[in-house]
Amino acid sequence: MGKRRSIVRQVLDRFDSLMATGESRHAAKLAARAAGDRTWSVSDGRIHAFRTRKGYQAIVLRLVNWCATMQGLRFRSLDELDARAEEIVARYLTDGLAAGKSAWTLKTERSAFRLFFGRRDLAAGVPLPPRRRTDITRSRGPVARYGAFYPAHWRTLLTFLDATGLRRSEVARVHVRDVYEDADGCLHVAVKGKGGKWRTVPVLSDHADAVRALVAGRPRDERLFSRIPSHLDIHAARRGFAQATYREASHGRPLPPARGRLARESIDPAAARQVSQALGHNRMDVTTTHYLR
Secondary structure: OOOOOOHHHHHHHHHHHHEOOOOOHHHHHHHHHHOOOOOOOOOOOOEOOHHHHHHHHHHHHHHHHHHHHHOOOOOOOHHHHHHOHHHHHHHHHHHHHHOOOOHHHHHHHHHHHHHHHOOOOOOOOOOOOOOOHHHOOOOOOOOHHHOOOOHHHHHHHHHHHHHHOOOHHHHHHOEHHHEEEOOOOOEEEEEEOHHHOEEEEEOOHHHHHHHHHHHOOOOOOOEOOOOOOOOOOHHHHHHHHHHHHHHHHOOOOOOOOOOOOOOHHHOOHHHHHHHHHHHOOOOHHHHHHHHHO
């Protein structure tokens, strides 16, 4: 008789079965919509990115640990956990609400549970707070851990981030060969972003000469930066790049108002779409809510 698998091992095995590595999430969403799925957030019930799996897996394992340590529920099999998923998840999210977890954290946790248990309506009876733009605090003010950061030591890196708005993982992978000029002499950076997708990022014209000087005379296969400091607020640079790109693409049009509902006439949709593509989001709501306002 074989050894019984632990509940943790069973959770990992289920995540293995949910992986759709190498399959296009975009194609899966189009197929779901063609089949009649008209919900705003479309999911095919699979995981297409390792980073998503890592985050969702950590959430489910925290749930299992919470059941054992806080609720005295030591499940031996996923069948037992599945049978009580509605009750357990609702209780877990309610505890999170009481503990003051953010709306973004709670909704991410609920998404992870719904995918893992294969139930799109799981814990629908637990009202989660709305995600409000005014509650966003990231890169909106000074952060204690950035106090020991000395910008003068990283001026070249900071200039490149201001010019391109890349994510930390993206800028760490950029090589000299990835910086190039198009037929019109405009500077671009070829970037491998989330999900292994490549995109072209236009370099802001104000920083183009500095970026040209950064790559001049260097071997094509050399990484642009050998080290990225962990205490650097890269998201603030992305936000600054987004706003500067919007102004440049809209020929100096002011940013959308920081407060109130966003009226159609208060934003240049073509410029906002260009910003979204440069950031690697391709989602107008994220661009306008988190970056331009």
